[in-house]
Amino acid sequence: MADQNSSGLDNNTVMGILSYLGILVIIPFLMAKNVPFVKFHIKQGVVLAVIEIVLWVVSGMLWQLFAIVGILELALLILSIIGIINVVQKKEKELPVVGQFSKYVNF
Numbered sequence: 001m002a003d004q005n006s007s008g009l010d011n012n013t014v015m016g017i018l019s020y021l022g023i024l025v026i027i028p029f030l031m032a033k034n035v036p037f038v039k040f041h042i043k044q045g046v047v048l049a050v051i052e053i054v055l056w057v058v059s060g061m062l063w064q065l066f067a068i069v070g071i072l073e074l075a076l077l078i079l080s081i082i083g084i085i086n087v088v089q090k091k092e093k094e095l096p097v098v099g100q101f102s103k104y105v106n107f
Contacts, residue, residue: 019045
């Protein structure tokens with residue numbers, strides 16, 4: 001029971017959830033990157049974080065695309081929620097559209 005906190009989530013689940021919370025992907029990367037389940041979700045979280053950073057840069061440079069960037073950010077939020085649901089359900093399921101790019105993340 002040492003792996004569980006008061007809510008009943010084990011450490012790997014918490015690390016997997018953090019993988020989908022933007023820059024917080026650094027925490028599981030530093031603490032649990034050698035756990036295969038967590039590593040799978042870290043890679044997908046890194047892809048989402050990189051896309052988010054690119055959107056920030058684009059929206060800063062091309063403010064005229066604000067509406068399109070907003071829609072894309074909503075899509076990233078939905079993908080993050082899907083990823084978190086997969087973590088809680090203990091699934092290693094690739095995210096729609098962007099999950100395929102996680103295979104290019106190596107560490």
